Amino acid sequence: MQKLPGHSMISQNFQSDLVHFPDFHTHQKGNVFSIFNVLPDEGIPDQCFSWGIHPWYLNENWDKELEKIVASSSNPRLLAIGECGFDLIKGPEPKLQMKAFVAQADLAIKLGLPIILHCVKGSHLLQEFLKNNPNPPAIIWHGYNQKPKIAENLISFRLYFSFGKALLKQDSNAQQWLLKCPLDRIFFETDNSEISISAIYQQASLLLGIPVGQLVHQVRENWNRISNRKMT
Numbered sequence: 001m002q003k004l005p006g007h008s009m010i011s012q013n014f015q016s017d018l019v020h021f022p023d024f025h026t027h028q029k030g031n032v033f034s035i036f037n038v039l040p041d042e043g044i045p046d047q048c049f050s051w052g053i054h055p056w057y058l059n060e061n062w063d064k065e066l067e068k069i070v071a072s073s074s075n076p077r078l079l080a081i082g083e084c085g086f087d088l089i090k091g092p093e094p095k096l097q098m099k100a101f102v103a104q105a106d107l108a109i110k111l112g113l114p115i116i117l118h119c120v121k122g123s124h125l126l127q128e129f130l131k132n133n134p135n136p137p138a139i140i141w142h143g144y145n146q147k148p149k150i151a152e153n154l155i156s157f158r159l160y161f162s163f164g165k166a167l168l169k170q171d172s173n174a175q176q177w178l179l180k181c182p183l184d185r186i187f188f189e190t191d192n193s194e195i196s197i198s199a200i201y202q203q204a205s206l207l208l209g210i211p212v213g214q215l216v217h218q219v220r221e222n223w224n225r226i227s228n229r230k231m232t
């Protein structure tokens with residue numbers, strides 16, 4: 001990963017106890033302002049979480065896994081369904097992926113929660129889903145690092161974008177799309193990277209020329225607009 005010049009200095013100067021940076025998608029437990037993503041057999045954590053069937057772990061028994069999620073769905077700490085979605089590199093056949101995604105989207109709609117989307121080489125499947133489902137849940141495409149054109153083509157739908165470590169890479173697709181993306185569609189995340197969530201916000205702040213505090217305010221508003229389970 002490429003570091004921007006002066007990046008670590010900014011990190012040191014920036015740390016503030018007054019600002020809490022929500023992390024909308026992470027595989028690390030412990031930060032109370034983050035949404036921990038539950039993968040199979042991980043168990044429900046003692047903090048806010050998202051839970052869905054990741055396409056990597058999707059098989060014919062997916063409905064059993066979905067039943068477990070449904071059984072936990074009244075847990076107020078369940079904040080989103082996912083990550084789930086489409087992966088044509090490492091997932092099962094597309095038909096199965098679509099079936100499982102539709103079922104999880106239905107659950108998300110029922111609960112009034114967003115979907116955290118995993119999408120690798122599957123944007124045509126996402127498009128197909130959105131065209132066939134006129135009232136989709138809010139969908140947050142996590143770790144977005146595709147060409148801006150792909151996002152632009154889908155922006156008329158209820159689609160949101162969560163930006164992570166790719167923002168730190170000079171001229172990445174993520175950087176390019178962040179600069180064009182409507183601010184009411186953005187979120188930030190660490191996913192499985194070691195980079196701190198504050199560094200992601202700082203980088204977005206530098207790129208956009210918007211103070212981090214304002215970005216935090218923005219993403220909280222974005223969240224509360226699309227989810228029944230609010231961030232207070």
Ligand SMILES: [Zn+2]
Nearest residue numbers: 037083191192
């Ligand atoms: Zn993830």
